[in-house]
Amino acid sequence: MRRGILSFIVLIFTFPIAITSQIDLAGRYTHAEFDTAKQNDLIFRLESDLFFKNNEYFSDYTQGYTLPGFTLRPELVYYAGKRLRFAAGANLIQFFGEDGLFDVKPVISAQLRASDKFYVILGALKGNIHHGLIEPVYDPDNQYLRPVENGLQFLFNSRRFNFDAWIDWEQFISWGDTLPERFTAGFTGNVVLTNEENKVQVNMPVQLLANHQSGQISDFNDDTYSMLNSVLGLRAGFNTGSGFIRKVWLDGYYLGFSQFSGSQDLGFDSGYALYPVTGINYKYGQLMLGYWYADNFYSLKGNNEFMSISDYKEGVYSQYRNMGTVKATFNRSFMNDQIKLNVCFNIYYDFPSSQFDYSYGLSLIYTPEFRIINLISH
16 A cells, blocks of 8 residues: 555656646636627537547556547528527537538527526537536546537536536437436536635535436436435635746535435445646646545446446445646637647556556647627628
8 A cells, every 4th residue: 555655646746737526627618608698699500529539547446548530510590689599500529530511410409598697598508518527427538429418407606606507418218218318407506715816715615416227217227316416615725926837726525426216236325536736737737636535436427437336347345546647738818718638647646556557648629609690781
């Protein structure tokens, strides 16, 4: 055990980086915020993302894989006044070397600006990494593996408090189907505990993610389950100014897992984890360092590096997980954020087994939009 910890310390000084659980993924965001200045405009918008993500995982808990490819999402967007926005298009994704053409999914949404602070989205959600869930609960690779979420979403943002509440309806059933009903419901919120002018900022994040699979009107052989992950955190950050180092911070997270019902035999029905993390924000990204301790932890959507059971090897189970994590990002943007470059590097070091896993990725995002016509002035 001591030898494993010493090896991890050596790794930290070998790579000029530090870590965290909540790395800022804004460099990969594609969703366009509601713009009241575009009322009555009909717009063509394109979201494109060229990406390469390589996961070199060798542990017993999950297998490594590579995600090389690109996504395209052409949309027609119409602002019906200052309070309503409609969008219709398609999401196309292609992994390099894959036979056949794109995997195509329709993308249709309506967004209501109920007030300056409160929004409602119906249809295609502001989803995946935009929810801001931490990696043990939601793997950022889902941005490529399941890029479209559909359902209902509520967004609120004020100076002291913000939240994102949503339901993602993943599988619909009708009478006599042989598939189960499946959906995910989530909540991410943040309470600001200090004033804006303070150099030291303190926040309290809260996150919930519930997964449900069942169905009364269909006949299926799959497992039924209802699971909940909860996260309660405390974040403290010191703003250093506008130099190369912008912020120094320390976060702490308590995570819970509960399986309320179902036939999935995980070997346990509840558990928890602790995730203290620290790091810096520099001019072009973040450097982060953290420690993961888990007692019977599981998340259906999270990165399986953090779990107590394997997702591919039967019988692999560790009640307690002790792991160090290291993360680094580099971000650049051009053309008023229409072009964004994101580079990431992650380390996962399991102390008991002295297992060293890592991943790295590159993403180039281009999100141009063009006004076609203003339907009132023409």
